[in-house]
């Protein structure tokens with residue numbers, strides 16, 4: 001669903017990396033090989049620095065996987081369904097299907113990752129201090145321990161999408177028993193932290209001219225955006241309350257048979273309707289989604305020869321929801337997917353389509369009802 005490079009499974013949990021991670025990997029390896037290792041351990045060959053750098057970057061990657069596995073395994077113990085782990089720009093994200101049931105469960109899942117990182121950092125730094133190692137190995141181990149400490153501190157900032165923010169959210173939730181309020185406050189703190197980092201980064205850049213200061217601003221920007229998104233998600237979720245997917249979906253969407261040619265699709269379906277996405281069916285059974293854009297990538301003279309099924313997004317890349325599921329779950333499921341439409345099924349028959357706009361509209365209606373009542 002998310003565009004990530006699959007890397008395999010650990011303990012049954014799917015691990016993948018976002019494309020941005022390749023960039024980070026290259027950046028980390030490069031700065032280690034050209035900067036950090038040569039200045040800390042002078043006198044080795046360039047080749048040695050590069051070998052050390054690539055190994056260190058790979059192990060860094062491994063320690064982030066372990067951190068996320070900490071979250072994911074605790075989530076499984078707490079009966080929260082796990083979709084997978086995606087590594088991206090600033091670390092990893094463990095994706096959960098449903099929500100935390102209790103503040104205690106959220107707390108346990110949030111601290112499990114940093115706990116792993118803490119143990120890793122301690123073991124690496126402690127181990128390298130006690131056990132005599134060759135210089136190159138020692139340099140790698142020390143750096144890994146240090147970078148895990150940095151990761152730990154960053155993750156424990158009490159700003160909502162970060163682990164520290166989750167902990168804060170769980171504590172607020174527990175203290176007052178009010179989930180919506182806890183989310184508002186925790187998100188506000190996240191936005192505040194993000195704004196401080198933006199201001200700090202820009203000021204630092206203006207004062208020193210050091211380009212790296214802009215990274216701080218960039219991370220701050222990312223933090224506030226993520227905190228805002230989380231707050232909005234939770235607000236919609238909260239407003240949707242007891243509604244089911246069937247209550248909010250668009251019913252009887254215009255569906256296209258998978259064996260229709262693109263020409264037939266253009267002549268018979270696209271001409272009368274203005275949807276951006278069409279469900280694709282085979283004998284009433286949904287088999288995929290056809291974004292209207294997908295056919296524009298096919299040259300017009302091939303429309304007679306190509307079938308809808310050749311260009312559609314197959315079902316395994318599409319969000320499929322049961323009509324009976326809680327509408328709030330759809331908010332989570334649709335978040336971060338490339339195609340923001342979900343197929344709604346009942347006994348494996350297509351009954352509807354859900355878009356984020358449907359959820360927002362339903363949430364607004366529900367909100368008005370609550371205020372009126």
Ligand SMILES: [Zn+2]
Pocket residue numbers: 067068071113114155163
């Ligand atoms: Zn974490």
